[in-house]
Amino acid sequence: MKLSSVAKLGGAAAFAALILAGCGSNSSQSSNSKTLNWTESANLPTMDLSKATDVVSGRMTNSTGEGLLRLAADNKVIPGVAKNYEISKDGKTWTFNLRKSNWSNGKPVTAKDFVYSWQRTVNPKTASQYAYIFGNIVNANKVNTGKLPLSKLGVEAKGDYKLVVHLIKPQSFFKYMVAQSYYFPESKAAVEKYGSKYGTTSSSLVYNGPFKMTGWNGTNDSWKLVKNNQYWNKSKVKLNDVNVQVIKDPATALNSYQSGKLDFTTLNGTQVNQFKKSKEYRVNKEASTFYLEMNRQKDPIFKNANIRKALSLAIDRTQMADKVMADGSVAPKGYVPANMSKHDGKDFADTAYTKTGVSYNLAQAKKYWAKGLKETGKKSASFNLLSDDTDKAKKSN
Numbered sequence: 391m392k393l394s395s396v397a398k399l400g401g402a403a404a405f406a407a408l409i410l411a412g413c414g415s416n417s418s419q420s421s422n423s424k425t426l427n428w429t430e431s432a433n434l435p436t437m438d439l440s441k442a443t444d445v446v447s448g449r450m451t452n453s454t455g456e457g458l459l460r461l462a463a464d465n466k467v468i469p470g471v472a473k474n475y476e477i478s479k480d481g482k483t484w485t486f487n488l489r490k491s492n493w494s495n496g497k498p499v500t501a502k503d504f505v506y507s508w509q510r511t512v513n514p515k516t517a518s519q520y521a522y523i524f525g526n527i528v529n530a531n532k533v534n535t536g537k538l539p540l541s542k543l544g545v546e547a548k549g550d551y552k553l554v555v556h557l558i559k560p561q562s563f564f565k566y567m568v569a570q571s572y573y574f575p576e577s578k579a580a581v582e583k584y585g586s587k588y589g590t591t592s593s594s595l596v597y598n599g600p601f602k603m604t605g606w607n608g609t610n611d612s613w614k615l616v617k618n619n620q621y622w623n624k625s626k627v628k629l630n631d632v633n634v635q636v637i638k639d640p641a642t643a644l645n646s647y648q649s650g651k652l653d654f655t656t657l658n659g660t661q662v663n664q665f666k667k668s669k670e671y672r673v674n675k676e677a678s679t680f681y682l683e684m685n686r687q688k689d690p691i692f693k694n695a696n697i698r699k700a701l702s703l704a705i706d707r708t709q710m711a712d713k714v715m716a717d718g719s720v721a722p723k724g725y726v727p728a729n730m731s732k733h734d735g736k737d738f739a740d741t742a743y744t745k746t747g748v749s750y751n752l753a754q755a756k757k758y759w760a761k762g763l764k765e766t767g768k769k770s771a772s773f774n775l776l777s778d779d780t781d782k783a784k785k786s787n
Contacts, residue, residue, distance in 0.1 A: 413441040424630040436779035438589025451571040481560025491622040501547035503575035602707040611636040659716025703755035
C-alpha cells in the first residue's frame with residue numbers, strides 16, 4: 391500500500407495514470423495480487439468520449455479505450471491501434487497504418503471507427519466542449535459551425551486499416567494529441583444501438599482498450615474494470631481487475647486505506663502533516679493545472695480585460711498552494727505544469743513561464759477593478775463560482 395500526497399502542478403498525463411498502473415504495476419497490498427483497489431474523489435459523469443471533459447471520465451476512458459498511439463514515459467509515444475505512421479514532407483498529411491484489433495464484442499476496430507468518432511465530436515449536434523481541439527484538421531471548424539457537412543472533415547479511411555489525416559498547418563505535437571481519449575475510435579453500431587443512453591452506463595458502449603467497465607449504472611459510486619480479453623496487447627496487462635470507489639471525504643478515504651480496502655489514498659493538507667514521516671508516504675506529481683474560466687456569454691463583465699486582470703492579480707497562488715491546500719500543491723508558472731515535458735533539454739514550464747499571468751498584487755488589482763467597473767458602467771459586481779464537489783475544490787473557494 392502507498393499513501394500519496396498528490397502535488398497539483400498543473401491534464402493529459404494525469405488521465406493515463408490508471409493505464410500505466412494497469413499495464414505494469416503490482417499496486418495491490420499483496421505482491422501477487424492482480425486486483426487493484428482504486429479510489430476517485432468525484433463521480434463519473436459520462437463514458438461518452440465525445441462529451442467527456444473531466445478527469446474521472448478521462449481516466450476511465452483511457453483505461454477502457456485506446457487511440458492510434460499511446461503516451462509513454464520520457465515524453466514519448468508508442469504504438470496503439472496504429473502499428474506505425476508516416477508524415478508528409480510538408481508536415482500536413484499524417485498516415486496511420488492500423489493493426490488488426492477488436493472491440494470488446496469481437497467486432498474489428500477499423501479506420502472507419504476513427505473517422506466516425508472524430509466526425510461525431512465535431513458535429514454541432516453533439517455539442518462537444520472539446521471539438522475545438524480538432525481545429526487544425528482541415529475543415530474542422532467549418533464542420534463544427536455547421537457550414538460544411540461531416541464528410542468534409544479532413545480525415546479519411548483508405549480501406550479498413552489505413553487512416554489519413556489532413557492538417558491545415560504542420561503540427562509536430564499531433565502525435566501526442568491522437569494519444570488522448572478525445573481522439574479514440576467509437577463504434578457507430580454501438581452509438582446507434584444505444585442512442586441517447588450511449589456512454590451513460592457501463593453496458594451501453596463497447597471497449598477497445600486494456601479493460602472493460604462493469605457495474606456502473608450511471609449514478610452509483612462504485613464500479614469495476616475487468617481485463618479485456620479482446621484487447622490486442624492483453625498479454626502486457628498485468629491486472630485482472632480494478633475495483634473503483636468514489637470517496638469524496640479524505641478522512642473516509644484514509645480510513646478505507648488503513649483498513650485495507652484501498653491500495654492508495656490521496657491526502658489533504660492536515661493528513662500530509664500526520665503521515666509525512668511514514669515509509670508509505672509518496673509525492674506523485676500530476677500534470678494538471680487548476681484555473682478560473684470566466685463565462686463571458688453569461689456575464690458580459692468578464693469581457694472587460696481590466697476586470698479579468700484584477701481577478702488574476704487578486705489571487706495569491708503561493709498562499710493558496712502552501713497554506714490553503716497544503717497538500718503538496720505548488721504555485722504554477724503558467725498553464726504548463728512543471729516537469730511534464732522538456733524542450734531542447736529544458737523544462738517547458740520554464741520556457742512558457744509568464745510572470746504577468748501568475749503574479750499577485752492586490753493594490754494593482756484594486757486599480758484594475760475600479761477601472762473595469764467604470765468602463766462597464768457598474769458600481770459593483772458579483773458572480774457565482776462553480777467548482778467540483780471535492781475536498782480540494784471546496785478549500786479553494
